[in-house]
Amino acid sequence: xxxxxxxxxxxxxxxxxxxxxxxxxxxxxxxxxxxxxxxxxxxxxxxxxxxxxxxxxxxxxxxxxxxxxxxxxxxxxxxxxxxxxxxxxxxxxxxxxxxxxxxxxxxxxxxxxxxxxxxxxxxxxxxxxxxxxxxxxxxxxxxxxxxxxxxxxxxxxxxxxxxxxxxxxxxxxxxxxxxxxxxxxxxxxxxxxxxxxxxxxxxxxxxxxxxxxxxxxxxxxxxxxxxxxxxxxxxxxxxxxxxxxxxxxxxxxxxxxxxxxxxxxxxxxxxxxxxxxxxxxxxxxxxxxxxxxxxxxxxxxxxxxxxx
Amino acid sequence: xxxxxxxxxxxxxxxxxxxxxxxxxxxxxxxxxxxxxxxxxxxxxxxxxxxxxxxxxxxxxxxxxxxxxxxxxxxxxxxxxxxxxxxxxxxxxxxxxxxxxxxxxxxxxxxxxxxxxxxxxxxxxxxxxxxxxxxxxxxxxxxxxxxxxxxxxxxxxxxxxxxxxxxxxxxxxxxxxxxxxxxxxxxxxxxxxxxxxxxxxxxxxxxxxxxxxxxxxxxxxxxxxxxxxxxxxxxxxxxxxxxxxxxxxxxxxxxxxxxxxxxxxxxxxxxxxxxxxxxxxxxxxxxxxxxxxxxxxxxxxxxxxxxxxxxxxxxxxxxxxxxxxxxxxxxxxxxxxxxxxxxxxxxxxxxxxxxxxxxxxxxxxxxxxxxxxxxxxxxxxxxxxxxxxxxxxxxxxxxxxxxxxxxxxxxxxxxxxxxxxxxxxxxxxxxx
Numbered sequence: 205x206x207x208x209x210x211x212x213x214x215x216x217x218x219x220x221x222x223x224x225x226x227x228x229x230x231x232x233x234x235x236x237x238x239x240x241x242x243x244x245x246x247x248x249x250x251x252x253x254x255x256x257x258x259x260x261x262x263x264x265x266x267x268x269x270x271x272x273x274x275x276x277x278x279x280x281x282x283x284x285x286x287x288x289x290x291x292x293x294x295x296x297x298x299x300x301x302x303x304x305x306x307x308x309x310x311x312x313x314x315x316x317x318x319x320x321x322x323x324x325x326x327x328x329x330x331x332x333x334x335x336x337x338x339x340x341x342x343x344x345x346x347x348x349x350x351x352x353x354x355x356x357x358x359x360x361x362x363x364x365x366x367x368x369x370x371x372x373x374x375x376x377x378x379x380x381x382x383x384x385x386x387x388x389x390x391x392x393x394x395x396x397x398x399x400x401x402x403x404x405x406x407x408x409x410x411x412x413x414x415x416x417x418x419x420x421x422x423x424x425x426x427x428x429x430x431x432x433x434x435x436x437x438x439x440x441x442x443x444x445x446x447x448x449x450x451x452x453x454x455x456x457x458x459x460x461x462x463x464x465x466x467x468x469x470x471x472x473x474x475x476x477x478x479x480x481x482x483x484x485x486x487x488x489x490x491x492x493x494x495x496x497x498x499x500x501x502x503x504x505x506x507x508x509x510x511x512x
Numbered sequence: 513x514x515x516x517x518x519x520x521x522x523x524x525x526x527x528x529x530x531x532x533x534x535x536x537x538x539x540x541x542x543x544x545x546x547x548x549x550x551x552x553x554x555x556x557x558x559x560x561x562x563x564x565x566x567x568x569x570x571x572x573x574x575x576x577x578x579x580x581x582x583x584x585x586x587x588x589x590x591x592x593x594x595x596x597x598x599x600x601x602x603x604x605x606x607x608x609x610x611x612x613x614x615x616x617x618x619x620x621x622x623x624x625x626x627x628x629x630x631x632x633x634x635x636x637x638x639x640x641x642x643x644x645x646x647x648x649x650x651x652x653x654x655x656x657x658x659x660x661x662x663x664x665x666x667x668x669x670x671x672x673x674x675x676x677x678x679x680x681x682x683x684x685x686x687x688x689x690x691x692x693x694x695x696x697x698x699x700x701x702x703x704x705x706x707x708x709x710x711x712x713x714x715x716x717x718x719x720x721x722x723x724x725x726x727x728x729x730x731x732x733x734x735x736x737x738x739x740x741x742x743x744x745x746x747x748x749x750x751x752x753x754x755x756x757x758x759x760x761x762x763x764x765x766x767x768x769x770x771x772x773x774x775x776x777x778x779x780x781x782x783x784x785x786x787x788x789x790x791x792x793x794x795x796x797x798x799x800x801x802x803x804x805x806x807x808x809x810x811x812x813x814x815x816x817x818x819x820x821x822x823x824x825x826x827x828x829x830x831x832x833x834x835x836x837x838x839x840x841x842x843x844x845x846x847x848x849x850x851x852x853x854x855x856x857x858x859x860x861x862x863x864x865x866x867x868x869x870x871x872x873x874x875x876x877x878x879x880x881x882x883x884x885x886x887x888x889x890x891x892x893x894x895x896x897x898x899x900x901x902x903x904x905x906x907x908x909x910x911x912x913x914x915x916x917x918x919x920x921x922x923x924x925x926x927x928x929x930x931x932x933x934x935x936x937x938x939x940x941x942x943x944x
Contacts, residue, residue, distance in 0.1 A: 277733075284727040292526075305519075
């Protein structure tokens with residue numbers, strides 16, 4: 205597979221503290237890659253290594269099959285979790301400065317800034333100082349600065365914190381649009397619903413170690429337990445429950461429905477087909493609801509992290 | 513390299529466009545000129561005040577001895593006794609009462625003369641009176657011993673040593689003072705520059721940390737470049753300010769010399785000696801001495817030593833700024849900066865002015881942390897060029913070493929939040 209970023213056995217120590225332990229990760233080109241992990245797991249350290257802010261003690265990182273080189277910064281856009289701008293500098297001036305640091309010429313930067321300012325509807329802010337803007341407004345400027353040099357690889361660390369729902373959605377759409385245009389996105393967050401929504405690949409880091417990585421669908425497949433959520437309207441609830449509990453392992457289920465029905469979670473043996481379960485159930489009761497239970501990223505996250 | 517120049521430009525602009533920079537640059541020369549005028553005005557005011565001293569001379573010997581001066585009047589109160597005289601002096605608001613009792617012998621008189629005063633006396637008045645009286649008493653004793661006073665007066669000689677340096681330029685004690693003042697001012701200015709601009713660098717590092725923009729920037733540029741850009745940009749702002757002051761000072765000098773009519777051309781200066789001796793006003797002499805100072809060397813050395821000294825100190829300032837989260841935490845790290853600066857100032861004011869080329873002065877003008885200030889103070893007294901060169905080389909070599917350490921602390925510190933570091937931790941950062 206074509207990977208834009210490959211980390212090979214990356215380790216990093218701070219004094220006696222091991223921040224990253226032998227991490228290997230591949231980020232496929234064009235993907236939205238979720239980098240997950242609890243606080244202090246080492247995500248930020250890993251991101252800083254990709255950005256060449258810190259150097260790994262051992263191991264190597266490749267961008268487009270080349271070992272990381274200082275000139276690579278212009279291919280990477282980074283929105284750190286702890287972010288801010290010069291308070292007393294004007295928006296436009298500041299954006300120009302940061303864009304030029306990323307290797308754009310002043311003219312290029314101006315043109316693209318004009319485009320983005322119009323796109324995010326902030327044209328009037330050019331001569332305003334950052335201290336005059338609200339936090340959410342400053343975040344928009346920051347987002348523009350991150351993507352302005354059209355990087356191949358975008359790294360967002362908790363991108364939605366500080367945005368109201370409307371602007372968070374706006375930014376989410378922009379991120380998806382950037383992916384459409386061919387950018388690869390690494391996305392570090394605690395907010396599992398946005399991972400679920402956006403990411404196609406994930407890696408889970410816990411206590412400096414990588415505990416899980418791969419395509420999200422593959423991971424989910426490996427975490428599913430052949431369990432189905434079923435809503436039935438039988439003649440006799442208790443009789444059916446008894447009968448089923450002898451054939452399968454069942455548990456009560458909770459889901460929303462408009463009918464007053466028997467809600468169950470049924471686990472079938474690996475290898476058995478759900479079709480058999482359905483044909484069996486049709487002879488016993490009316491089936492209102494039949495859904496395979498797929499573990500959410502949140503479940504997988506909590507399960508994996510607390511396993512340790 | 514392109515990034516470095518971008519950073520320098522930004523730092524320079526953010527300093528120079530600052531309102532306080534503009535105010536400082538324009539206002540402080542005006543304030544200095546105003547201060548000089550104020551001091552001159554006040555001391556003139558002081559001099560114009562005349563004092564009257566009441567005199568009760570029971571011996572009757574000193575009536576003609578006490579000559580009045582411009583600021584001193586004597587009122588003889590011979591009809592009264594001591595108590596009455598005191599009362600009169602107090603009521604008439606005299607500066608004091610000089611009491612000379614009648615005495616059998618001159619020896620007795622020596623110890624019995626008294627001066628009564630409200631509060632404390634004016635020192636120059638008392639000195640003048642003491643001098644007049646002892647002259648008179650000495651002469652009287654000499655006469656009693658049979659010495660002819662007029663022959664002593666005639667044989668008294670007046671020596672006025674003419675001081676010249678080896679190049680034949682006339683100097684004087686006055687010009688030594690002017691050198692000391694100029695050297696001292698340059699050294700003091702340099703210290704202020706280091707503290708003010710060093711603090712700017714530190715604050716700007718802290719600002720980037722608290723703004724949390726730091727991580728965005730160092731994902732584009734190396735921390736070392738950011739630090740150097742900051743230091744260089746701020747230095748340029750300082751140099752700009754200094755040059756503006758030099759230009760303003762030059763204009764001021766030009767106006768002053770035209771007003772007082774001093775010939776500034778060095779070639780005619782030597783020929784003016786005779787004329788000068790005959791007719792030189794105080795102000796003219798001062799201006800002549802100033803004109804003879806190695807002003808060019810002083811300005812160039814100031815710039816070089818400012819750049820070197822400032823680089824050295826501000827890299828320490830930058831490291832401190834990176835190590836802490838806010839300005840209040842910087843106090844514990846300020847000692848290593850303030851102590852050498854203070855030491856340099858004291859050495860400058862006590863050792864250099866006393867003996868510009870003595871061992872202490874020479875040694876401290878080569879130690880990198882003190883050399884910028886001490887050497888600047890020595891330069892007006894004439895320092896060989898190779899000594900200046902060695903001092904500069906040492907300074908810049910030390911800077912290269914210090915900046916290496918500072919960069920390490922800076923690199924780690926800018927991403928550290930929340931903890932107030934100790935010296936021990938800073939040492940650990942050097943090894944990350």
